[in-house]
Each structure stands twice: as structure tokens, then as C-alpha cells.
Amino acid sequence: QVQLVESGGGLAQPGGSLRLSCAASGFTFSSYGMSWARQAPGKGLEWVSGIYSDGSRTDYADSVKGRFTISRDNAKNTVYLQMNSLKPEDTALYYCAKGLSTNDYWGQGTQVTVSS
Numbered sequence: 273q274v275q276l277v278e279s280g281g282g283l284a285q286p287g288g289s290l291r292l293s294c295a296a297s298g299f300t301f302s303s304y305g306m307s308w309a310r311q312a313p314g315k316g317l318e319w320v321s322g323i324y325s326d327g328s329r330t331d332y333a334d335s336v337k338g339r340f341t342i343s344r345d346n347a348k349n350t351v352y353l354q355m356n357s358l359k360p361e362d363t364a365l366y367y368c369a370k371g372l373s374t375n376d377y378w379g380q381g382t383q384v385t386v387s388s
Contacts, residue, residue: 274298274377276368281382284358288386292353294368294379302326302346305372308353310364310384318364321353322372336362358386 280292294306308320321332321342330342341354351368363386369375 274370276370276377276379278366278368278379278382281366281384283385283387285388286358286360286386288358289354289356290358290384292355292366292368292382292384294351294353296349296351296368296370299370299377301349304370306342306344306351307369307372307375308342308351308366309369309375310362310366311381312361312364315364317367320366323351324372355384358384360386362386 275297277295280290284290303325305322305324307322309317310320311317319333320336321340323330323342323344327344339357344351365381365383367381368379370377
């Protein structure tokens with residue numbers, strides 16, 4: 273069965289960095305684009321970033337462009353989200369998802385809190 277397990281969340285100070293990981297299993301990882309999305313307290317789900325199956329293209333929400341970097345290691349079946357210059361408004365539960373325009377599987381999420 274498909275499993276997506278996020279890790280790497282935690283508490284960071286404004287201006288700090290965190291690196292999220294999402295370990296995938298149960299499908300041919302290298303054949304699928306992958307996405308990151310987030311949900312802040314009391315708000316809806318927000319798409320954050322996506323990456324093509326071969327890593328040749330990446331896309332970002334305007335709110336994170338220039339600060340976050342998505343990458344993947346197909347040999348390790350893992351997708352990453354490097355988050356730099358964190359802001360309090362980045363506080364959210366971060367999810368990885370299989371697919372790009374259509375996400376049929378989601379992880380359980382990892383909490384990111386940005387606070388001084």
C-alpha cells in the first residue's frame with residue numbers, strides 16, 4: 273500500500289531553517305511528481321511546491337518562492353523541502369502528497385512552528 277511519511281518538522285526561530293523529508297513506499301516513486309502542501313491553524317490547505325518525477329521542473333507558491341527549495345532523491349524514494357528564512361506565517365502542518373495536479377495519497381503531516 274502507498275505510504276508517505278513526513279519528518280523534520282519542529283520549532284524554528286524567525287529567519288531560521290528546517291528541512292522536511294517525505295519517505296515514500298508502495299508505488300514506483302520515480303514515475304510520479306510529488307507535492308508539498310500546508311495547513312495553518314484555522315486556515316485551508318495551501319499548495320506549497322511541486323516537483324516533476326525526474327526533478328527536471330519545480331514550482332513554488334509565491335508565498336515561499338526564493339525561500340523554499342523542493343528536491344528529490346529517487347534512489348531513496350524521498351522528497352525534501354528545504355525551508356530557509358522562515359517566517360511566523362510559515363507555521364503550519366506540512367504534508368507531502370503523491371502527484372502534481374491530482375494528489376491521490378497524502379502523508380500524516382509534520383508540524384512546523386516558527387516563533388521566537
